[in-house]
Amino acid sequence: MEKYCLACGTLITGRIDKKFCDHYCRSEFNNSINKGKNMWMRKINKILNRNKLILEKFVARKKLSLTVDILTAAGFDFRYYTHQETDEEDMKYIFCYEYGYRIEKGKEVRLKKVSSLEE
Structure with a gap:
């Protein structure tokens, strides 16, 4: 055959x-x-990675306080993030991997980086 x-x-x-x-x-x-099975996952991972790189760039420049408009202009997509955490002061941070942000007083954004994963 x-x-x-x-x-x-x-x-x-x-x-x-x-x-x-x-x-x-x-x-x-x-x-x-x-x-086709992994198309959506690749698309979302690409957005998450872009968000992380944008946050990383601002943190590296020691620019830890900025506006929503600046992040949006840089290409940041606020709809996608990896997780949320609450700090010691009961403030909620939204994270893209190790880089986090919180939105204060309308459009002001505070950035931070966590140095290690807590288990």
Whole structure:
């Protein structure tokens, strides 16, 4: 019985249970199947990473107090974050990984960085 590669359609020779002609075709076939499954996760991770990099840039410049408008102009998307924490003063911070912010008095934003994960 002749078998054909599931990825490229060429005739397969060798073991009877082979589905692909080579490793490249196997990888291409599996990547094409999994592409749609991870699309949303990749999109959200890209936004989260961009948010983290924006916060990181301002913290590195020691700019810990700024406005919502400045962050928005830099491309920050306030809809996406990794978690929330409440500090010792009962203030809620919203985080993108290790960089956090809280919105005070309308449009003023305070930034902070946590140095380690607490378990």
